[in-house]
Amino acid sequence: MSEPALMANLLFITHPEVIVDPTVAVEDWRLSTTGRERMTRFAASVAAQNIDTIWSSMEKKALEAATILAAKRRIDVKTDPTLGENDRSATGFLPPEEFERVADAFFAQPTRSIRGWERAIDAQHRIHAAVQRISAEGASGDIAVIAHGAVGTLLLCKLRDEPIDRTHDQPFQGHFWSATLPDLRILHGWMPIAEKT
Numbered sequence: 001m002s003e004p005a006l007m008a009n010l011l012f013i014t015h016p017e018v019i020v021d022p023t024v025a026v027e028d029w030r031l032s033t034t035g036r037e038r039m040t041r042f043a044a045s046v047a048a049q050n051i052d053t054i055w056s057s058m059e060k061k062a063l064e065a066a067t068i069l070a071a072k073r074r075i076d077v078k079t080d081p082t083l084g085e086n087d088r089s090a091t092g093f094l095p096p097e098e099f100e101r102v103a104d105a106f107f108a109q110p111t112r113s114i115r116g117w118e119r120a121i122d123a124q125h126r127i128h129a130a131v132q133r134i135s136a137e138g139a140s141g142d143i144a145v146i147a148h149g150a151v152g153t154l155l156l157c158k159l160r161d162e163p164i165d166r167t168h169d170q171p172f173q174g175h176f177w178s179a180t181l182p183d184l185r186i187l188h189g190w191m192p193i194a195e196k197t
Contacts, residue, residue, distance in 0.1 A: 008181045010135060011051065011144045012152050013042075013069075015061040016174030016193060022093045027059040027084070034196070038174050039065045042193035043072035047176070051075075052141035055134050057083040057148060066146040082130040085148035086123040090116025103150070107166035120164050124154035131155060135182045143181065149173060159186050 016035035031039065042048055048069065055078045056066035066077045086106065094102060102114055110120035131145060153169045156177055162168070168189075175190040 008050075008139055009142045009187065010131070010179045010181050010184065011047070011142055011176050012131070012155065012178070013065070013144055013146050013176040013193060014149045014152050014170055014173060015039075015059075015065040015146065018061045018173070026088065026093060029059075029061050031061055031064045035061075035174065036064070036068065038194040038196070039068045040072075042174075042176075043069045045194070047191075047193075048073070048144070050142040051144045053139040053143045054078065054146065055080055055083065055143065056146040057081075057085070059084055059148070062146045062148065066144075069144060069146065080130055080134070082126050083145060083147045083151070086120065086150045086154075087118035104166060106150070107153075107164055107169070110164040120150075120154060123151055124158055124164065127151040127155045128158050131184070135184060138182065149175075152177070156186065156189065159184050 015031065016038045017032045018029045018035060019032045021029065051069065051073055052075060054066050054070050054073070054075060056062050058079050058081050063077070070077045091102065102117070105114045106117055106120055113119050134143060134145065149170045154164060157164050157168055159179060170190045174193045176193055177189050177191070178187045179185055180187060
């Protein structure tokens, strides 16, 4: 008898650490040395061994992370603009303390636009629709989606049927959660792609 086929999963992966540069548009930020190293270790990990399809946000930091993973797996990267982070262009770069206050309000008041940011409820709908489309295409192995922390948290809340709340956010950049395909049942919450060294 042949062995049963492995069930395919979705891995939602957030880009790891970036070079923060207030003079560069946030969507054009690049991965830092630490970010590249952590993504390289993830690409070689057991968690990534069954990935045969990679989708990425079009932001440079996500694309760089996806390219590292794709090089290890020897596959191409597909992109989808609707996998992008919540639209924060109304404010652009914010100093860390101010950013955290606005991000708190973004999650706490999901039906309001905080300082012109995309509403959390709208970002959640967008990322959910995108991942549903990707999941429906099917794959022989695991599907990796390389994107961003806020939308990853919003999607995690949606799939768990829980209210939007920042308590479900990743602890820091460079984490992943996984779900079964094609029904998107959550298997585990945020886990680091690799430990910090």
